[in-house]
Amino acid sequence: MPVRIQTDDFDLSTEIAALRAGRAGVGAVVSFVGTVRDINQGTGVSSLTLEHYPGMTDKSLEDIVAQAKARWQLDQVLVIHRVGPLQPLDQIVLVAVTSAHRGEAFEACEFVMDWLKTRAPFWKKEATPQGERWVDARESDDAAAARWGRPE
Amino acid sequence: MRVLVLYFASLRETLGLAREALDLPEAVATAADLRSHLCARGGVWAQALAEGAAVRVAIDQSLALPATPLHEGAEVAFFPPVTGG
Numbered sequence: 270m271p272v273r274i275q276t277d278d279f280d281l282s283t284e285i286a287a288l289r290a291g292r293a294g295v296g297a298v299v300s301f302v303g304t305v306r307d308i309n310q311g312t313g314v315s316s317l318t319l320e321h322y323p324g325m326t327d328k329s330l331e332d333i334v335a336q337a338k339a340r341w342q343l344d345q346v347l348v349i350h351r352v353g354p355l356q357p358l359d360q361i362v363l364v365a366v367t368s369a370h371r372g373e374a375f376e377a378c379e380f381v382m383d384w385l386k387t388r389a390p391f392w393k394k395e396a397t398p399q400g401e402r403w404v405d406a407r408e409s410d411d412a413a414a415a416r417w418g419r420p421e
Numbered sequence: 422m423r424v425l426v427l428y429f430a431s432l433r434e435t436l437g438l439a440r441e442a443l444d445l446p447e448a449v450a451t452a453a454d455l456r457s458h459l460c461a462r463g464g465v466w467a468q469a470l471a472e473g474a475a476v477r478v479a480i481d482q483s484l485a486l487p488a489t490p491l492h493e494g495a496e497v498a499f500f501p502p503v504t505g506g
Binding site for chain 2: 303319320321322325328329332361362385386387389390393394403405406
């Protein structure tokens with residue numbers, strides 16, 4: 270499965286080993302792991318809850334993976350996104366891309382993350398000393414996604 | 422036309438509602454029409470869904486535009502800009 274939504278943690282080495290297994294044409298593996306910070310916009314964050322839209326989440330991530338595969342010569346793409354309660358230092362998201370050469374894998378990995386941040390229906394709620402607050406979307410994320418152009 | 426409407430994250434909390442089934446009048450034909458229709462309830466609805474409020478809409482689990490048409494049995498979701506990753 271190229272896309273997994275789960276409450277459980279994941280292990281980067283295990284996932285990459287599975288992605289590469291038996292695929293001798295692969296010469297490049299690029300991965301990104303997003304983690305929970307203990308500070309956001311100057312305020313301490315003691316925990317984080319990730320809400321999502323079951324059904325649409327899978328569909329949107331599968332669509333993003335399909336877009337990446339249409340744009341670059343890739344072998345495999347894996348996206349794991351956690352939901353539910355998380356703590357600072359926890360892993361949130363993994364994007365791993367394999368291809369014959371590094372250029373495609375680097376670009377595709379960044380593309381998948383940029384589109385995930387602006388198109389996949391996840392929402393973060395932070396617990397801070399002042400109480401709970403929903404995280405606001407950032408314009409810099411929109412700009413990062415926009416440089417890849419429109420959906421095809 | 423009958424549709425299922427879902428609300429997520431801060432919008433769900435503000436409106437105090439996660440989902441509702443609605444029978445829509447004939448004049449409500451697009452995502453934008455439905456948003457205006459819900460705004461007309463007034464109070465928190467008018468504020469949270471006002472024109473200019475940062476609200477995204479999905480129809481049948483795909484991001485939609487204001488002009489995207491509704492259809493019988495559609496699943497329509499309203500939510501704030503996403504913040505995953």
